[in-house]
Amino acid sequence: MIGFSDTFGSRATIIFLFICLALVQNPAFGAKTRHFKWAVESMYWSPDCVENVVIGINGQFPGPTIRALAGDTISVELTNKLNTEGVVIHWHGIRQFGTPWADGAASISQCAINPGETFVYRFKVDKAGTYFYHGHYGMQRSGGLYGSLIVDLPEGEKEPFHYDGEFNLLLSDWWHKSSQLQEVDLSSKPFRWIGEPQTLLMNGRGQYNCSLAAAQFINSSSSICEFRGNEPCAPQILHVHPNKTYRLRVTSTTALASLNLAIGNHKLVVVEADGNYVQPFSVDDMDIYSGESYSILFTTDQDPSKNYWISLSVRGREPKTPQALTILNYFPTSASKLPTSPPPIAPLWNDYNHSKAFSNKIHARMGSAKPPTTYDHRIILLSTQNRIDGYTKWAINNVSLVLPATPYLGSIKYGLKNAFDHKNPPEDFPSDYDVMKQAPNPNSTYGNGVYMLSFNSTVDVILQNANALAANVSDIHPWHLHGHAFWVLGYGEGKFTKEDEAKFNLKNPPLRNTAVIFPYGWTALRFVADNPGVWAFHCHIEPHLHMGMGVVFAEGVDRVRKVPNDALTCGLTGKMFLNNKGH
């Protein structure tokens, strides 16, 4: 009895100490605050074997991967070491409940962090999933400011699928022209298009002047790449053992390119999209639009004496960028042994039926939360390419977004009248607008109005695509919503009509934070405006956003508690407080 009691006593002490420790760390049992100290700095790097300058974090490109457990708090103390540029970081897919000022959207949630200054991003990652982070000021994402953010289930909880190991691929596209020059191009009169990316990158690694595949396999005169393996542009090879199942996390932070991913000879089973479980389905290749993330499972059931290609190709635009390749390397085969078969052939760039088929396969995993069956507020957003005073722009319901100098979160919270246009932006477009044709008058106007959403209301957004400025052109636009996940109720062709509502999927629509509109089509989304704050909703193609393709939603801003001072020291909020001081 003494022995038992002793054991019990020390166990109790250990448990007590553990509880104390946990409480010190975080009031939520088991959850931790994970601290990071980051310096953002321009630096030389060779992402595609061509020396260039990237925006790095702590000397790394892409930035460090953050890994945390659901329920943890992330604290990133970010110092801007750029010379003259402000900086912010958006935590893509993290909803920022209770911390809207940490969303990292310049002019919306905070003032850009000035050179030499430090801002602390402190927020909770409440849901396991595959996320990423990136710059959200000017075109700094194009400049290389991005990295991965992976949230695992809390200890003791299990994924609803099995895997033996995992990999992470952060996908991006890369130009040899600096993002600053790209910004000037896009803002020039006459307009200068930045062109297609020179290289596609996987985890910041690509090859511009050479190819991993032998010349007979690829339609180019590139020589075969030779790597020692420690080059910044050496491919990230995926080393696997036979007869195992692997989870591949895939995220696209491309500035422009829509992508198609395939693993030669292997099926891909999609299990997660944007941090939400989906009903597993199997494909040979998958499309990934900028702003999206997926987890796929693949099983190493092929001949282990061979290696296999992992390929990445451009979709939705006539591809002028070579396929990116890396190798799935089976143990014990040498990683330097090239696959014997050619790299996977991507679907034709404009085979939209293939893309739509993929999108339509994505359903919420059984048992997922269902959307409200009705909506309180419907907003129809027409995406058009336009001209304003000779400049080429994108506009939503004929308004091209120009962000104000004062972030909306502060100006709405503190009732500043002159920080932005308080007239409600249009919630529809003229009924006679023909989305299938060039607009007879493509003029539009600049604007910075806000869609004010009633707190906790159910909002439907119908994203309506249209013909661009050129005849017979309608682009793909992946739209990303900050602060929320939305249900994707459906995709349709042509102009959305009231009758299309009957086709909405209210049974098992997937939750996403990014959804594409296909050329000449519409996409219907539903979300609940339950997150006090101000939230960007925009095309995730960075040049399109730069050219005005976005809107701003606000909800329950009166419920937002004290916004940290550091987020407000610019524009009219900065001056407001200074004026109140009256020194």
Place this chain on the structure above:
Amino acid sequence: MIGFSDTFGSRATIIFLFICLALVQNPAFGAKTRHFKWAVESMYWSPDCVENVVIGINGQFPGPTIRALAGDTISVELTNKLNTEGVVIHWHGIRQFGTPWADGAASISQCAINPGETFVYRFKVDKAGTYFYHGHYGMQRSGGLYGSLIVDLPEGEKEPFHYDGEFNLLLSDWWHKSSQLQEVDLSSKPFRWIGEPQTLLMNGRGQYNCSLAAAQFINSSSSICEFRGNEPCAPQILHVHPNKTYRLRVTSTTALASLNLAIGNHKLVVVEADGNYVQPFSVDDMDIYSGESYSILFTTDQDPSKNYWISLSVRGREPKTPQALTILNYFPTSASKLPTSPPPIAPLWNDYNHSKAFSNKIHARMGSAKPPTTYDHRIILLSTQNRIDGYTKWAINNVSLVLPATPYLGSIKYGLKNAFDHKNPPEDFPSDYDVMKQAPNPNSTYGNGVYMLSFNSTVDVILQNANALAANVSDIHPWHLHGHAFWVLGYGEGKFTKEDEAKFNLKNPPLRNTAVIFPYGWTALRFVADNPGVWAFHCHIEPHLHMGMGVVFAEGVDRVRKVPNDALTCGLTGKMFLNNKGH
């Protein structure tokens, strides 16, 4: 009598109205406030016939010329239309009495103006002279942010020299690499030198791929330029009539190059330096360092059936940049007729005796204000090239300046303790330091301390040059002081000693705002700390300043009246007021 009285009456009315109008315009009779509205924006331009991006103002490069009368107030409402970069403008040579916050030095007098925001520079131009303005944040001056500022004598006052017409040449140097990339180069480990400029510009115009002079005249394979005349890189031809005297205002805002200017077959008579009259003297060619301005007179006494070269050459660094040329075109000769003689041959780049001879010819015009005969405070500033953690830097008394996030003017005025290092920076260097040799230990430290000067005290600064990191190298450094003019008491060779004081010129030293230190030499300056504010004093070579070659002076900050809020919304001043608000 009635007629006379009538005339008298209407004259009196007119005079009365005129006085009223003048009083409305400005309390100082006759002085005006001149309003300007500027937008700073990156834009495509071809300064040297090669397309590139410059920082322009209102679509112009260089920015618009400001012309005012002494006593006028300038009001520039500047909107930053850059995408992600802050901006400020320094009014080089304007002392900013009573308006130290308008000096336009980022981190010193104000917060950088954020993108989308507007700041009003309002200041008095109290002294006639030839000035200029330029960016003073990061290396935006290298990026093309500059223009001319010319202050004429008030109506009724006359210059102490005669001229029939005038021209203005703003001189600069131009790289094909962007200033952002240059900043990254200079901040890289290992260090990357930006190299010599590709082109020298006169009023923003230069020729990279061709030469105005026939091939037999120049040591290059360049072809002869062909211009229609309306190209942005077409040379600015100076059209003159025979037998007249012209005033040529010359200003150098080069990032790096020291220059030599000559007009073939014509003598140059120097009459003004940095907005101060000098005793006229005649030369065949003249050196101009970055940050300096001059007025010279030349007389068109040559054969009017010919044209003549105006040439600009690099001094003080082994020249890898072609001579810049334009044409002095005599009426009625055609401007397209090339001079028959070769362009002026510049002195050898390292003929420092020629340079020193020119500097030593500059004396204050008779009757100018004399310096105090004694000083209250002497500061000796040793300029060295150093290494810190593998980075290449410049340092003053072994401290390499890194500007703080909070501008000094606000942090000193409001007594903020943590905005910068309050320890006094060193006022001398170790007596055993051998300025003629490489330092045995070239390590230095970063710092941001301030030299606190007693208000109205007379300050001597001895600028001491030394050997750089490489053996047998000692660079030229033109030092520029904000907020003041100083008397240049003398130049000397080797290490300054107490005995050198005997050689000081206290009789007619010229007043300047920029003075050069020659290789391995010293330069002695004297000024009265009579301008409440915080003032940069730095090498005007932009890469050197970027690498830490500057110090900060503060005087009478308690006498500074309310600093405009707009200058303070960053760093700790921004947060201070927000915290006081306590919302």
